[in-house]
Amino acid sequence: MKYFEMAVAVDQHHGFKPFVRPSRCKLQSYSQLDKAMLEFSQANFKHSLKHAFEITNIHRSFSTPCLSHTTSVEEESECNPRIEILGGHRAPWVHALVVEVAIAMTSGVNPEPVSSGLGGAYFLHARNGDRIAVTKPIDEEPLAINNPKGFAGRMLGQPGMKRSIRVGETGFRELAAYLLDHGGFAGVPPTALVKISHVKFHVNTLEPVPPPSKIATLQRFVDHDSDAGDLGPSGFSVSSVHRIGILDVRLLNLDRHSGNILVKHGQDSYAVGAAELVPIDHGLSLPESLDDPYFEWLHWPQASIPFSDSEVDYIYNLDAFKDAELLKAELPSIRESSIRVLVVCTIFLKQATAFGFCLADIGKMMTREFHGEEESWSVLENLCINAKVCLSGGALNDISASDNEGDEIIDEMFHFDSEYEDSSNQVSNVPELVQSPSKIHRPPKIPRFLSERWMSKLHDAELSHVNEEDDCDSSTTTEDSDKDGNNVIDNHKAWTLMKSVSFAVPNYKQDSAAAISFGELSEEEWELFLENFVKLLPEAFESRKNMGLSKQRLGTSCEF
Numbered sequence: 001m002k003y004f005e006m007a008v009a010v011d012q013h014h015g016f017k018p019f020v021r022p023s024r025c026k027l028q029s030y031s032q033l034d035k036a037m038l039e040f041s042q043a044n045f046k047h048s049l050k051h052a053f054e055i056t057n058i059h060r061s062f063s064t065p066c067l068s069h070t071t072s073v074e075e076e077s078e079c080n081p082r083i084e085i086l087g088g089h090r091a092p093w094v095h096a097l098v099v100e101v102a103i104a105m106t107s108g109v110n111p112e113p114v115s116s117g118l119g120g121a122y123f124l125h126a127r128n129g130d131r132i133a134v135t136k137p138i139d140e141e142p143l144a145i146n147n148p149k150g151f152a153g154r155m156l157g158q159p160g161m162k163r164s165i166r167v168g169e170t171g172f173r174e175l176a177a178y179l180l181d182h183g184g185f186a187g188v189p190p191t192a193l194v195k196i197s198h199v200k201f202h203v204n205t206l207e208p209v210p211p212p213s214k215i216a217t218l219q220r221f222v223d224h225d226s227d228a229g230d231l232g233p234s235g236f237s238v239s240s241v242h243r244i245g246i247l248d249v250r251l252l253n254l255d256r257h258s259g260n261i262l263v264k265h266g267q268d269s270y271a272v273g274a275a276e277l278v279p280i281d282h283g284l285s286l287p288e289s290l291d292d293p294y295f296e297w298l299h300w301p302q303a304s305i306p307f308s309d310s311e312v313d314y315i316y317n318l319d320a321f322k323d324a325e326l327l328k329a330e331l332p333s334i335r336e337s338s339i340r341v342l343v344v345c346t347i348f349l350k351q352a353t354a355f356g357f358c359l360a361d362i363g364k365m366m367t368r369e370f371h372g373e374e375e376s377w378s379v380l381e382n383l384c385i386n387a388k389v390c391l392s393g394g395a396l397n398d399i400s401a402s403d404n405e406g407d408e409i410i411d412e413m414f415h416f417d418s419e420y421e422d423s424s425n426q427v428s429n430v431p432e433l434v435q436s437p438s439k440i441h442r443p444p445k446i447p448r449f450l451s452e453r454w455m456s457k458l459h460d461a462e463l464s465h466v467n468e469e470d471d472c473d474s475s476t477t478t479e480d481s482d483k484d485g486n487n488v489i490d491n492h493k494a495w496t497l498m499k500s501v502s503f504a505v506p507n508y509k510q511d512s513a514a515a516i517s518f519g520e521l522s523e524e525e526w527e528l529f530l531e532n533f534v535k536l537l538p539e540a541f542e543s544r545k546n547m548g549l550s551k552q553r554l555g556t557s558c559e560f
């Protein structure tokens, strides 16, 4: 049983800020505390302000580490540890977590640096020594200026470990993952974005400096027995694997390695399928452009088991646009380009599930393939390239007229972060494995579906699964002559043509420097892109299914 006194402090920048200190009021549970804190902080502004003034003296006299009502001058001079919520106010359990941490900070225990991982992470302890939270300051991320593990060097906002995610922006994504994990479906631990002041964190300087204020993620510590890297997957429950996989697909998680999955054994620690999994570390999710995800579960047998009815229901009820609104409301710092990646991946997941694919099928379609030293676009990326090709409809006729203009249109379809090239020169102390490629290549060549060159390529391509009618239609009716006798192509016919061939042509060669992004599209283009994308899905899925079935047939008919 815990005893708390609750109060709310207010400042003009951050609104309501809860603080507590051990006291007389009795609460039955943390959920009750969380609810009470939330209600309290949402109370009438004037009342809370008055209350804040009333409690200011109590706060000071007790030297609590809580959120106080102070001016910025007072704030500077005050040196008690402080914590305030910057993001996640309305998320469940967040207030209880922050309150608990605030109380723990009274004990003056220093954060315990976590040895694993590439970024700076710290365990926070309760007075009794139990770990209660993990905090990760954003300036200690891998490559960020104060990284304590030798991976420092870049400025906030420059490309990070993954070029599609900037340094200093992984914290938003950790909170986004928690916000999007509706009903705790995947079990992302309660997470908030906080500002922590007057606490000893790492700073890369030899000068003695007072502990700085840091923006950090704060996540509930989850008791666990090991991580997924310590065990074979046979012990993991099917639903745990599916739920984490569903989250990863929605977020296009680039970093779901086994160390980012905590394992809690069931009562019988050796029972098959009994262990529950807890996903952590979502900082490399929601990239600004499509990228190559890493899904550790991809080859676990559980991922090939069909989704259960309740999982299918959950997926069916996902609303990509509501999720986008949620992120915009709760996390204004998340970029539109990342939100659009969420929308594309959610639609892809929903449609693929409705088509009957299992988690492994879906994960594979999102992952790039390597052939020798060459990497090829994923099925999802190919789809998006094709849906973007359709957007250039207005300019399509121009492509055949001039190679240069055609190149421009192709360039527009891919995202090249010119900052990347510039910023890579400023990198220092960055291990070779994460340095930028020395040369930025041209974008991958994609078929110019209206140029003569591309048309002839199409005819050469193996169109085994394309039905004859479409084939015949596309070859005879898509080209007309303009008044100068040049071939021009009607957009509608072009669409029909593209639809019929887009999954028959070989994967376009992937170029490591290119990425498919959506942030640059106007609202109108974005809507049109999504329309195109959804139209293309059934054909792509059918094609994929046929590939799978033919492989299966090959397998069963083989005699050894």
Ligand SMILES: Nc1ncnc2c1ncn2[C@@H]1O[C@H](COP(=O)(O)OP(=O)(O)OP(=O)(O)O)[C@@H](O)[C@H]1O
Binding pocket: 114, 116, 117, 118, 119, 120, 121, 134, 189, 219, 220, 221, 222, 223, 259, 260, 262, 280, 281, 283
């Ligand atoms: N919510 C949590 N509960 C328990 N332990 C945690 C939690 N979050 C992180 N940890 C522990 O802290 C370690 C480092 O955390 P995390 O993986 O998030 O850091 P990172 O620096 O981003 O790592 P990476 O190099 O994998 O990106 C984890 O391996 C895990 O042992």
